[in-house]
Amino acid sequence: MSNTTKQPKIKITLEEVLRIKRNERPPTEFWDRFDRELRQKTLRALVTEAPWPRRYLRPLLSRFLIAVPLSSVAVIALFFLVIRNSVNIGGPEMPLQHRIVTMGAGPLESARMVASRMESVNRRSMSGHSYTVEQVVSFPGTRFVISVIYSQSRQEADFDMVMTPQILTAASDSNAHYTANPLTSDSPSVAFATAPSVGYF
Amino acid sequence: MSITKAVRDTLVAGSVDGTQAVDGDIAFVRRVQRGDVSAFDHLILKYRERLFSIIYNLTSNREDAADLTQEAFIKAFRSINRFKGKSSFFTWLYRIAVNATLTHLKRNRLRRFFSFENINEEVGHSEIVEALAERTNADKSTLLHELQEKLNEALHKLSLKHRAVVVLFEIEGLSHQEISEVVGCSVGTVRSRLHYAKQQLQAYLQDYLD
Numbered sequence: 001m002s003n004t005t006k007q008p009k010i011k012i013t014l015e016e017v018l019r020i021k022r023n024e025r026p027p028t029e030f031w032d033r034f035d036r037e038l039r040q041k042t043l044r045a046l047v048t049e050a051p052w053p054r055r056y057l058r059p060l061l062s063r064f065l066i067a068v069p070l071s072s073v074a075v076i077a078l079f080f081l082v083i084r085n086s087v088n089i090g091g092p093e094m095p096l097q098h099r100i101v102t103m104g105a106g107p108l109e110s111a112r113m114v115a116s117r118m119e120s121v122n123r124r125s126m127s128g129h130s131y132t133v134e135q136v137v138s139f140p141g142t143r144f145v146i147s148v149i150y151s152q153s154r155q156e157a158d159f160d161m162v163m164t165p166q167i168l169t170a171a172s173d174s175n176a177h178y179t180a181n182p183l184t185s186d187s188p189s190v191a192f193a194t195a196p197s198v199g200y201f
Numbered sequence: 202m203s204i205t206k207a208v209r210d211t212l213v214a215g216s217v218d219g220t221q222a223v224d225g226d227i228a229f230v231r232r233v234q235r236g237d238v239s240a241f242d243h244l245i246l247k248y249r250e251r252l253f254s255i256i257y258n259l260t261s262n263r264e265d266a267a268d269l270t271q272e273a274f275i276k277a278f279r280s281i282n283r284f285k286g287k288s289s290f291f292t293w294l295y296r297i298a299v300n301a302t303l304t305h306l307k308r309n310r311l312r313r314f315f316s317f318e319n320i321n322e323e324v325g326h327s328e329i330v331e332a333l334a335e336r337t338n339a340d341k342s343t344l345l346h347e348l349q350e351k352l353n354e355a356l357h358k359l360s361l362k363h364r365a366v367v368v369l370f371e372i373e374g375l376s377h378q379e380i381s382e383v384v385g386c387s388v389g390t391v392r393s394r395l396h397y398a399k400q401q402l403q404a405y406l407q408d409y410l411d
Binding site for chain 1: 250271272274318319327333336345349367372399402406
C-alpha cells in the first residue's frame with residue numbers, strides 16, 4: 001500500500017529509454033590513448049608520398065653504390081654534392097614556391113644542413129644525440145615544423161616532408177621523419193626526406 | 202504582444218549564445234587556416250566526446266568509433282581550408298563524421314561486432330531505470346546490461362539513414378534543422394525518417410515501454 005502511494009507511476013517512453021544511451025561513455029584514460037593516436041595519425045596524414053621514380057630508384061641506387069668501385073662512388077657523391085649545394089634556400093633567384101630542397105640524409109645531418117643554410121638562425125645547440133635549432137626567425141610564409149614521426153618501417157622513409165625554420169628538434173634516430181603544417185599551402189618551404197641511409201637527392 | 206516580445210527576446214538571446222559559440226569556433230578555425238595547428242587541438246578537445254558518441258551510437262563498437270572519430274578529425278584538418286563558414290563548424294564536422302561512419306558501415310555490412318562502453322553508474326538511480334527494474338523485477342545492473350544490448354540491437358535493425366536520424370535527434374539532441382544540414386536532406390525528410398524509425402523502435406522495444 002505504501003508503495004502505491006509513495007511514487008506516481010512513471011510512463012516509460014521510447015525517448016526516455018533512448019536517452020539512457022547518453023550515459024554510455026568511455027573512461028577518462030580512453031581519451032589519453034585517443035589523443036596520442038590522433039596526434040600520430042594527424043602527423044602521418046601530413047606526410048606525402050614520394051614520387052614513384054624515387055621509390056624505385058632508391059633500391060637500385062643502393063645496389064649500384066655497393067657494386068661500383070669506390071672511385072665511381074666518389075664521383076657520384078661529388079655530383080650529388082654539387083647538386084645539393086646548388087640549391088639555395090634563401091636565394092633570390094628562385095620563386096618562393098620552388099625553393100624546395102629534397103635531401104636524403106639522416107635527420108641529424110639534415111638538421112645540420114638545413115640549419116647551416118639558414119642565415120637567420122639565432123641560436124643553435126647540440127646536446128648528446130639530438131641537435132636542436134631554436135628561435136629561428138622565419139621568413140614570411142614559412143611552414144612550421146610541428147612534430148617528429150618515428151617509424152619502424154623502412155618503406156615510410158620514402159616520403160617528402162616539409163619543414164620550416166621555426167623550431168626543429170632533430171633526433172639522431174634514423175627512423176625519425178619531420179612533418180609540418182600543410183595548411184599554409186601557398187607557402188615557400190624547405191622539404192627534405194629523412195632517408196635512413198644514402199643521401200642522394 | 203507580450204508573448205511575441207518574450208519569444209523574440211528568447212530568440213535573440215538564443216541567437217546571441219549561438220552566435221558566440223559559432224564565432225568561437227570560427228575564430229579557432231581561422232587560426233588553423235592561418236597555420237596555427239595548436240588551435241585545432243582546442244576544436245578536438247571541444248568536439249571529440251560528442252563526435253565519438255555519435256559514431257559509437259551508429260556503430261555500437263568502441264574501437265571502430267575511436268578510429269572513425271580520429272579519421273573524421275584528420276579529414277576535417279586536411280580540408281579545413283575549404284571550410285568557408287557557410288554552415289557552423291560543428292555541423293560541418295558532424296557531416297564529415299557521419300559520412301565517414303555511413304561509408305564504413307556500408308563497406309562492413311556483414312561484419313557486426315558490438316563492443317559496448319560502460320553505462321555511467323549514475324543512470325542506475327534515474328527514475329526511468331528504477332521504474333524499469335520494478336516492472337521487470339530485475340537487478341538494476343543486469344537490467345541495464347540487457348537494455349543496452351536490446352537498444353543496440355534495435356538500432357541496428359534500422360536502416361543507416363533512419364539510425365542516423367534517431368541517434369542525432371534522440372541521443373545527441375540535435376534539432377531537425379541541424380540534422381538536415383548534417384545528413385544532407387530536407388527538414389521534412391528528417392521528420393519523416395524520425396517518425397518511421399521511432400515506429401520501428403517502438404515495435405522492437407515494446408516489452409520495455411508503456
